[in-house]
Amino acid sequence: NIFLNLRLSLPLFYSSPAGFTEGVGVLPDDRLNAAVGGTMIFTTTMSPTEKPFSSVNWSFNVSTPIIIFIINAENIIGPEYEGRITFFPSTASLELRSLTLDDTGEYGVNAVHDGTLLNGRTTLVIYEKVSSVLVNSSSTDLVEFNGSVSLSCSASGSSLSFLWLNGSSEVTASDRVQLTDGGSNLTIINVTRFDQGPFRCRVSNPVSTVTSDPVNLSISYGPENINLISSPPQGYFAVGSDISLTCSVGSRPPAQFKWFLNGDQLPDTGSELRLMNVNMSNSGNYSCQASNNKTLRSQTSEPSAITVLEEISGSSVKPSTNLPVEGTSVSLTCEAFGSVFKRNWMKDGSELTLTDNMTLSDNNRVLTFNTVNRKDNGEYFCQISNPISSDGDKYIMTINYGPENVQIKGPNEINIKGTLKLTCSAESTPTARFTWFFNGTVKLTNSVEYIKEEVELSDSGNYTCQAWNNITERTSSSVVHGLTVTGTCIEYDSLVVHTLLCAPVSPPSPF
Numbered sequence: 441n442i443f444l445n446l447r448l449s450l451p452l453f454y455s456s457p458a459g460f461t462e463g464v465g466v467l468p469d470d471r472l473n474a475a476v477g478g479t480m481i482f483t484t485t486m487s488p489t490e491k492p493f494s495s496v497n498w499s500f501n502v503s504t505p506i507i508i509f510i511i512n513a514e515n516i517i518g519p520e521y522e523g524r525i526t527f528f529p530s531t532a533s534l535e536l537r538s539l540t541l542d543d544t545g546e547y548g549v550n551a552v553h554d555g556t557l558l559n560g561r562t563t564l565v566i567y568e569k570v571s572s573v574l575v576n577s578s579s580t581d582l583v584e585f586n587g588s589v590s591l592s593c594s595a596s597g598s599s600l601s602f603l604w605l606n607g608s609s610e611v612t613a614s615d616r617v618q619l620t621d622g623g624s625n626l627t628i629i630n631v632t633r634f635d636q637g638p639f640r641c642r643v644s645n646p647v648s649t650v651t652s653d654p655v656n657l658s659i660s661y662g663p664e665n666i667n668l669i670s671s672p673p674q675g676y677f678a679v680g681s682d683i684s685l686t687c688s689v690g691s692r693p694p695a696q697f698k699w700f701l702n703g704d705q706l707p708d709t710g711s712e713l714r715l716m717n718v719n720m721s722n723s724g725n726y727s728c729q730a731s732n733n734k735t736l737r738s739q740t741s742e743p744s745a746i747t748v749l750e751e752i753s754g755s756s757v758k759p760s761t762n763l764p765v766e767g768t769s770v771s772l773t774c775e776a777f778g779s780v781f782k783r784n785w786m787k788d789g790s791e792l793t794l795t796d797n798m799t800l801s802d803n804n805r806v807l808t809f810n811t812v813n814r815k816d817n818g819e820y821f822c823q824i825s826n827p828i829s830s831d832g833d834k835y836i837m838t839i840n841y842g843p844e845n846v847q848i849k850g851p852n853e854i855n856i857k858g859t860l861k862l863t864c865s866a867e868s869t870p871t872a873r874f875t876w877f878f879n880g881t882v883k884l885t886n887s888v889e890y891i892k893e894e895v896e897l898s899d900s901g902n903y904t905c906q907a908w909n910n911i912t913e914r915t916s917s918s919v920v921h922g923l924t925v926t927g928t929c930i931e932y933d934s935l936v937v938h939t940l941l942c943a944p945v946s947p948p949s950p951f
């Protein structure tokens with residue numbers, strides 16, 4: 441029900457010659473709206489207190505009487521209004537019930553009060569209330585970027601206006617969004633995942649507003665932004681490790697997964713691939729493929745390289761010969777069990793610097809000395825590593841060489857009866873063995889020193905030392921040391937024996 445409650449605020453205008461009041465002020469100027477079946481109260485702006493109205497006349501569309509009121513007489517009511525109206529004599533207001541669309545029209549009132557005629561007019565429009573608001577969607581199952589959707593709104597009622605809600609905000613037209621048929625049709629061109637709604641249609645007229653049930657659009661999209669992650673994250677794993685590969689992707693509905701190793705499909709499905717207790721055959725490039733059975737689109741990840749390695753153990757450095765000889769070729773070979781990735785050589789605790797004489801071959805496995813030199817002596821360390829382990833071994837190389845630079849030390853002149861001591865030396869690894877000759881005859885072998893306690897004159901002559909290296913199997917050139925034994929001798933000749941007595945030259949002979 442609509443009540444109009446207006447105060448008597450307008451002055452009444454008097455017009456000659458009849459002295460009637462002309463004006464529209466006793467009823468509201470605005471159009472009045474009401475619903476079918478409803479009630480309307482036309483409230484005038486008059487409320488006299490002193491004297492009652494002497495007569496009031498309500499009419500519809502000028503000529504159809506509604507009620508004629510004359511003071512102290514019975515009311516006259518138009519036949520269409522029997523039982524539908526209530527008249528309020530104190531204000532001349534009128535209530536009209538059970539409204540129908542036919543009640544739309546102009547209502548007028550003339551009232552006589554204290555000899556003055558007052559009148560007013562207003563227009564009443566009857567509307568059918570909004571009802572049966574329904575939204576129809578051309579489809580609710582859509583694929584992003586693949587087509588459009590139309591939502592149409594139907595309703596009963598008169599003078600309907602339409603408005604669409606997307607969630608809680610009003611839909612406005614744009615390149616993508618068209619509103620047609622007086623706003624009752626909403627077309628979304630090239631739907632995106634954000635267009636899921638809920639969409640509601642709000643229908644209104646001046647007497648009512650009804651909002652439809654929400655319509656949700658299911659918009660499939662993806663797969664997109666595929667990402668393959670291994671856990672733990674590095675690409676190298678020891679034999680026996682457990683590895684988990686997870687494929688993540690944006691997709692609605694959830695994607696279905698396939699897994700590939702070096703391009704060959706694995707039986708696994710699901711977003712996670714677990715590799716338990718891996719061995720080297722599990723190595724390779726893994727990738728996942730996600731597909732969406734609604735969008736019929738799929739996406740494949742970048743490959744993730746997994747390398748399964750054996751730990752390195754039992755490393756060794758072995759020389760080509762245990763007794764390397766200077767001037768020959770020697771090689772050191774570095775080996776280990778496990779998955780060898782890298783070999784690194786050190787000499788005496790620092791990085792090995794290759795000289796012209798050395799070459800590294802077979803991925804640093806073999807260190808070759810083309811002609812080994814005694815300067816190459818030292819500790820050789822080979823470290824073998826892979827991304828998960830490392831091990832190393834050392835070899836101490838001692839080069840055999842010589843003998844060289846043989847020298848004899850000792851006197852060149854000695855008194856008779858004195859002690860002769862000659863010492864021979866040579867540069868040699870291992871230590872040389874010496875052989876002593878006197879006047880070309882072997883006198884002593886395997887001795888550094890040649891000692892004679894009491895020399896005779898006959899010990900004068902040439903002493904020769906010859907050095908020999910049993911590893912290099914080389915013999916030095918001979919070094920000759922001359923010796924003169926000095927002394928004085930007296931010969932005794934008897935019939936039986938011939939005796940020669942000798943004595944040192946100095947101190948002076950006792951003879």
Ligand SMILES: *[C@@H]1O[C@H](CO)[C@@H](O)[C@H](O)[C@H]1NC(C)=O
Nearest residue numbers: 584585586587629630631632
């Ligand atoms: C649909 O929209 C997307 C992004 O807004 C655009 O890339 C694509 O070209 C559009 N497709 C059509 C058919 O308009």
Ligand SMILES: *[C@@H]1O[C@H](CO)[C@@H](O)[C@H](O)[C@H]1NC(C)=O
Nearest residue numbers: 606607611612617628634635
């Ligand atoms: C619906 O609202 C979302 C944001 O809430 C917006 O991204 C989308 O474009 C809207 N769709 C339409 C058809 O208005």
Ligand SMILES: *[C@@H]1O[C@H](CO)[C@@H](O)[C@H](O)[C@H]1NC(C)=O
Nearest residue numbers: 693694695696731732733734
């Ligand atoms: C499509 O994918 C969804 C989500 O993975 C699944 O539940 C559904 O069974 C699939 N439908 C068909 C027909 O394969």
Ligand SMILES: *[C@@H]1O[C@H](CO)[C@@H](O)[C@H](O)[C@H]1NC(C)=O
Nearest residue numbers: 702723724725726743744745
């Ligand atoms: C894995 O891929 C890399 C390059 O992406 C390639 O060099 C390598 O050979 C591949 N491994 C296998 C086992 O196919």
Ligand SMILES: *[C@@H]1O[C@H](CO)[C@@H](O)[C@H](O)[C@H]1NC(C)=O
Nearest residue numbers: 582583586587734735736737
């Ligand atoms: C995309 O739209 C075309 C034409 O409307 C349709 O034939 C096709 O099946 C749609 N694709 C998907 C994945 O729905």
Ligand SMILES: *[C@@H]1O[C@H](CO)[C@@H](O)[C@H](O)[C@H]1NC(C)=O
Nearest residue numbers: 878879897898899900901902
């Ligand atoms: C050894 O040689 C020297 C010089 O040739 C000679 O004088 C001496 O008599 C020789 N001694 C012996 C015992 O042969």
